[in-house]
Amino acid sequence: MEVEKIEITTEYIALGxxxxxxxxxxxxxxxxxxxxxxxxxxxxxxxxRRGRKLYPGDRVDIPDVGSFEIHVEESM
Known part of the structure; x- marks a missing residue:
């Protein structure tokens, strides 16, 4: 299963x-x-916990939905 990269512009993002x-x-x-x-x-x-803080490098797996990895958005 392919891991989808999710880019954030902040230090962390809440799970929700x-x-x-x-x-x-x-x-x-x-x-x-x-x-x-x-x-x-x-x-x-x-x-x-929807307030769980996710940081760059964290991986989120949701069976039957997908796998995701948190990344810092690259500045242009």
Missing amino acids: QFLKLANIIESGGMAKLFLADYDVFVNNEQDQ
């Missing part, structure tokens, strides 16, 4: 914000429901 940025959910308000219905693994550990 990440779900929206990665186009997994349509709005931030859906994060709580999504996390209740799906297993989400951050660096191979299950985590359902």
Whole structure:
């Protein structure tokens, strides 16, 4: 399975914000429901906290949805 790179412009991103940025959910308000219905693994550990801070290099795996890795957006 291919790992999709998600680029951020800040030091970290909250898991709930990440779900929206990665186009997994349509709005931030859906994060709580999504996390209740799906297993989400951050660096191979299950985590359902929408406020969980994700840093560059962190990997997010969601079975049947995809695998993602956090990267810092390269400045032009």
